[in-house]
């Protein structure tokens with residue numbers, strides 16, 4: 001990594017770590033560090049937000065819970081390693097309901113965190129972006145407007161903001177059970193694998 005990019009990344013990580021823009025997130029911290037992957041990666045995956053049992057605990061996106069196990073299985077299916085990718089999320093902190101369960105980030109929280117997402121994309125400068133789920137796909141609208149919706153655009157290669165975009169479903173067990181079954185997810189990742197291969201020079 002070039003030293004100027006490393007410095008910008010270190011500054012971004014420090015800024016996110018000290019961010020208190022979302023009152024309901026106070027007490028938790030942003031999942032953004034070198035554990036998110038290589039800032040030189042050509043491929044960026046964007047999720048919704050860190051999970052309570054997953055990244056909020058392990059500090060590694062998509063690890064430590066069932067969504068992470070599913071994600072690893074899908075990456076393995078196309079021979080993509082975590083060293084080759086960068087993973088971030090639409091909201092960098094873990095949103096929780098009063099019950100303590102994960103909840104979706106609010107529109108306000110997504111708006112608050114949009115600058116971090118925009119700056120992370122600009123810094124990593126990936127050729128390929130893969131959004132995991134509708135919240136991540138929607139979050140891109142705040143950076144450059146698009147009219148895509150996940151149901152119609154899933155696993156279809158798009159052009160967005162000068163990059164290749166592949167919207168796919170989130171790897172959570174709930175999504176697997178109700179919206180996108182294992183076989184379909186594996187097909188979606190085949191599309192991702194092909195796009196990565198085509199943009200890997």
Ligand code: SF4
Nearest residue numbers: 019022092093112113
């Ligand atoms: S979710 Fe993003 S904007 Fe909100 S407190 Fe965390 S880092 Fe800041």
